[in-house]
Amino acid sequence: MSESILPLSAATPATTPVPMIDLVEQYESIADDVRQAVDHVFSTQHFVMGDEVAEFEREVAHYCDSRDAIGCASGSDALLLSLMALNIGPGDEVITSPYTFFATASSITRTGATPVFVDIDPSTFNLDPVGVEAALSPRTRAIMPVHLFGRCADMEPLWRMAVRHNLAIVEDAAQAIGATFDGRHAGVLGTLGCFSFFPTKNLGGAGDGGMITSDDADLTTRLRRLRVHGDAGRYQHVEVGINSRLDALQAAVLRVKLRHLTTWTQQRQENAARYEHLVEEHGLSDYIDLPSADPGCNHVYNQYVVRVREGRRDELIDGLRARQVGCAIYYPQPLHLQDCFASLRYQEGDFPEAERASAETIALPIYPELGAARQELVVRAMCETLGVGMAHRGRTFSLPQSNKRAA
Numbered sequence: 339m340s341e342s343i344l345p346l347s348a349a350t351p352a353t354t355p356v357p358m359i360d361l362v363e364q365y366e367s368i369a370d371d372v373r374q375a376v377d378h379v380f381s382t383q384h385f386v387m388g389d390e391v392a393e394f395e396r397e398v399a400h401y402c403d404s405r406d407a408i409g410c411a412s413g414s415d416a417l418l419l420s421l422m423a424l425n426i427g428p429g430d431e432v433i434t435s436p437y438t439f440f441a442t443a444s445s446i447t448r449t450g451a452t453p454v455f456v457d458i459d460p461s462t463f464n465l466d467p468v469g470v471e472a473a474l475s476p477r478t479r480a481i482m483p484v485h486l487f488g489r490c491a492d493m494e495p496l497w498r499m500a501v502r503h504n505l506a507i508v509e510d511a512a513q514a515i516g517a518t519f520d521g522r523h524a525g526v527l528g529t530l531g532c533f534s535f536f537p538t539k540n541l542g543g544a545g546d547g548g549m550i551t552s553d554d555a556d557l558t559t560r561l562r563r564l565r566v567h568g569d570a571g572r573y574q575h576v577e578v579g580i581n582s583r584l585d586a587l588q589a590a591v592l593r594v595k596l597r598h599l600t601t602w603t604q605q606r607q608e609n610a611a612r613y614e615h616l617v618e619e620h621g622l623s624d625y626i627d628l629p630s631a632d633p634g635c636n637h638v639y640n641q642y643v644v645r646v647r648e649g650r651r652d653e654l655i656d657g658l659r660a661r662q663v664g665c666a667i668y669y670p671q672p673l674h675l676q677d678c679f680a681s682l683r684y685q686e687g688d689f690p691e692a693e694r695a696s697a698e699t700i701a702l703p704i705y706p707e708l709g710a711a712r713q714e715l716v717v718r719a720m721c722e723t724l725g726v727g728m729a730h731r732g733r734t735f736s737l738p739q740s741n742k743r744a745a
């Protein structure tokens with residue numbers, strides 16, 4: 339713990355916190371359109387699927403360059419339905435990352451198949467393809483790469499393995515709508531792509547929602563059936579599916595927001611570039627490592643996760659919290675060490691990079707409306723906590739009067 343945290347300067351009023359994410363500011367900018375869209379759904383009283391959902395599916399398919407898109411109740415269900423459509427079940431193995439949100443691995447367990455974890459590449463936080471190759475077994479049926487934080491996994495070697503060993507690839511693109519790899523969109527980089535519209539995702543609804551992208555007509559048909567209890571029409575249940583539909587209200591809200599997604603993504607990228615500049619300017623580069631982006635790949639920064647050197651992560655978190663600067667840990671415990679997966683018999687030390695990432699990283703605010711003034715506060719708070727001398731010491735860091743994003 340650091341005892342001598344520098345006091346807040348007069349130009350940094352403690353009454354102006356920097357939230358980790360502020361959904362209100364974004365809502366206010368589109369409130370009229372959202373209310374109108376919601377009113378329309380109420381006037382039709384058509385709440386489950388229907389035209390609104392069908393239109394939104396077409397729009398997402400277009401956005402991601404996929405042939406089809408199939409709405410469902412959540413990103414978690416998108417993963418589960420995808421594995422069901424691929425007939426993955428007991429006795430099968432699916433290779434995935436231990437450093438991700440829980441639903442990635444639990445979807446595999448839910449089908450009766452076994453998740454096989456492979457360590458991450460420390461520079462990208464995504465599945466290490468060399469480890470995937472080593473983990474292949476005669477039971478491997480699919481690879482589930484996660485495009486973590488909005489950056490696509492290294493897909494090229496995974497494609498080669500998938501072709502050579504006849505494996506499916508299910509992309510967990512829950513954090514990556516709009517991201518690209520070699521110019522191709524997340525969602526069309528594998529056999530099926532899974533998206534989440536949880537409110538804090540880059541395209542977030544007014545509750546839960548999810549989507550699967552598919553270029554395969556047979557899989558599309560299967561998915562459309564599986565989400566309605568395997569009903570092929572007129573209560574003819576050709577298989578046992580689940581109830582996982584997208585609500586028309588969610589689709590209506592999401593259609594309004596999709597029109598702004600490209601702009602919001604650009605703002606996130608501008609914020610990321612500004613952090614790079616500020617961290618350099620204030621001499622923080624020796625203390626934290628920033629996320630990198632590959633040329634030719636579009637990083638959409640659903641989270642902005644930095645690595646804190648020298649074991650000072652928790653100290654930095656305390657300092658940011660004391661200064662009312664929002665931050666978060668994604669994810670504090672890798673999945674191979676979760677109690678519910680004890681039967682898989684992994685132990686501490688099995689995936690050192692995932693474990694190190696859990697102990698060393700912190701997510702900083704990156705939401706589109708964040709803007710320059712608040713980012714200065716974030717970086718200032720980091721400097722004060724870590725005791726880093728700031729350039730331009732005499733300079734006044736002024737805050738905008740309103741909550742509006744600084745130009």
Ligand SMILES: *Cc1c(COP(=O)(O)O)cnc(C)c1O
Pocket residue numbers: 412413414415438439441442484510512513533534535536546547548
């Ligand atoms: C959010 C998320 C999910 C699950 O999506 P829900 O809509 O919350 O069910 C799955 N995987 C990853 C990586 C996620 O970030």
